[in-house]
Structure formats: C-alpha cells, structure tokens
Amino acid sequence: MRIAVLGAGAWGTALAVQAARAGLEATLWARDADRAAAMATARENARHLPGVALPAAIAPTADLGALDGAAFVLLAVPAQHLRAILARLPRAVPPLVIAAKGVEQGSLLLPLEVAEALRPGPAAILSGPNFAREVALGLPAAAVVACRDAALRDLVGAAMGTTGFRLYGGDDPVGVQVGGAAKNVIAIAAGAVIGAGLGENARAALVTRGLAELSRLAVALGGRAETAAGLSGMGDLLLTATGPGSRNTALGMELGRGRSLAEALAGKVSVAEGAATAPALVARAAAAGVELPICAAVAELLAGGLTVPEAMGRLLARPRRDE
C-alpha cells in the first residue's frame, strides 16, 4: 500500500517514517523543490528532523502527483496553511487524514471543517500525545484516528499502527480536534507561569482548569466530554503542558520571562500552533456562547495586552464558584 504525506515538517516526516515502519510506501511532499531534493539525496530532513534516517520506502517530492494512487493522504501542515494546501489539490482526492492541531484564523474553523469546505469527502483527524522525534525514533506512543466513517478509521489504524505506535479509533472528531487545538493554548499558559516564576501549583491549576475549558468547548461544538479525558485531550495536555520539550510550553516560558511574541518567535523555523490558534479558539468559543478565561488570557498575553502576573491575578480574582 502507498500513502502520501503532505507537509515535510517534523510531524509529516515522523509520520512518513512511521508509515515505512508499518510496511507502507510513503511519498513525502514538501512545497519547496530544493528541500525535497535535499531530503532525497541526504535521506534526512535536516531542517525539521535532523539525525533521523529516512527509510528507502519514503520518496520525498515536491510534485502533488504524489496523491495519485495513494490509499489515503496524511496532511501534516500547520493549521493556518491547511486551506492553501487543500486548494491546490485536485478535485477528486483520496481520503484525507489531517494531523494538524489548531483553529483557522478568520474562518474560526477546525481542520476537518476547512477540509469539508474545500474538498468534501471522507476525512479523519489524527491526534494525541506525540512528539515527532520520539515517534520517528520508534519509541512507544499512542494516538487516536477519529472520524464518523468507521471504514476510514479502520483503514488508517490498520495501515499506520504498529506494536510501538498504537492507534485507537474514535467517533468524536469534534472532541478530538478541540483537544488538539486547545492543548497548545493551555500549554502556552503553563509555560508562561513557569517562565514568570509563579510555580508548579499555578501550572497544575491552569492545566486542570484548562482541561475544563477544553471539555466545555468540545461539548458546545457537538463533541463529547469523555473525549477530553482521552489521548487527544488530557493525554496531549500531560505531554505538552508539563515540560519544555513542547514548542508551545517553550514559547509560554519566553513570554513569562518578559519577552514579546515577536522576540520569542524570532529565528524559529518550527511552529508553535497555540500562538495563532489562541485568538481564533476564543472567538469560536464566544460564538458558541462559551467563556474560556484561561485561553482568553493567553490570547491577550500573546497580543502584548497584559503581563503573566496580571493575567494570573485576573484569573484568581474571578467570582468564587463550585468546581
């Protein structure tokens, strides 16, 4: 079986390596022809996943003919670039499996909603606590493939899963997408309090109450509360919000130390999805009548509208209520 992976960042490359480990042929599409050629020659993605050898079953390319004959297409571009890539695809595409985590600015759509608007057809979301490098190295991990179409999630789970990468199926794509998008924003909050020296108690409180925000929004958008307790919600929060290995937590730590967003992002080649998603997530929640105080504080912090101690003070001063 052959699949196509669109997006040769860290995650797209790791997913291609995992596909090869599972016995698939994988075409790995990069938008830059020089980068695709460099990967094909060096058998390494030196920019986004240095030190990981690309198996022979991976064919890097910059040609979207990569989609022809693919059993399914993994889309691993950042959420803000998903629309641009989808618009370039042919009308008839193989089933789509989106691995981005975020909310699109402007439209306020979740990744599968963007896909549905541009390329209607079978589509799934793949999400969970997965640092790309660990997956590429074959360290044990689990994730969820969620969609309403049981045949597609079975196809993807059976094709991509191995004993080292356990893929659960799920039928709550909304809950899974909200988890993936919100955990990055909450991770920025968690990093910010650590960077500002406010302590581990503050981080634990933010992560826990952040999970409550994530769960509330998932339900309001038609998802299920129990999905928030799964791999794409609590699982990914545990990974992302508890250590500097996460780009979102690392960004939050920089903000907590008093740097501006522009200063913190300067020179970075990899994406911290929560920065673009925070205001879009808060706006989407507001449109659904849901208040997300922690995510809103992150959006304001990113915009330079308040400091971390001010944000924390504001959250703690909210009217007392039952948990």
Ligand SMILES: NC(=O)c1ccc[n+]([C@@H]2O[C@H](COP(=O)([O-])OP(=O)(O)OC[C@H]3O[C@@H](n4cnc5c(N)ncnc54)[C@H](O)[C@@H]3O)[C@@H](O)[C@H]2O)c1
């Ligand atoms: N890295 C991880 O550990 C990891 C794990 C799970 C999910 N994800 C998610 O996967 C998605 C991709 O993240 P990543 O870590 O692979 O990114 P990355 O930071 O490693 O690389 C960014 C990628 O985006 C591409 N890109 C940048 N601008 C673009 C544009 N205008 N159009 C098209 N592509 C563009 C770059 O070419 C590169 O392939 C994100 O939504 C992220 O949250 C990442």
Ligand SMILES: O=P(O)(O)OC[C@H](O)CO
């Ligand atoms: O490094 P981060 O914060 O983008 O997190 C990467 C993955 O989403 C973890 O599951």
